Amino acid sequence: MNTLTITLFVVLAVALVFLLIRLRGGRVSPEAIQAARDRGARILDVRSPSEFSSGHVSGASNLPADRILNDPSVAGARDVPLMVYCQSGMRSSRAASTLRAAGYEVLDLGGIAQARSLLG
16 A cells, blocks of 8 residues: 555544544533533433333433434424433434534433433
């Protein structure tokens, strides 16, 4: 391989790492969660209905990620903060990005275990 090919490979690899870090999001602070709660935030479980029925975070509503990706307005009023989670954090990341692009304020709580830990 020539130098240009190696350089392009390295640049693409670094870009992919940064993209994955951004998609996974950082840990949400307790202060951000409390501020969202103080403003009446809704908790959305973006897993499938069968996953939701097998157990979910207390107070969460089920709104599957595929519905959000197809039509973000199904999340309701844009003036209410949203906290989203799924099983592993992948679907919640996609849903959060879609909702933010549609004008929603969103905290991505990641996977259900992390969401339970963060929400207490």
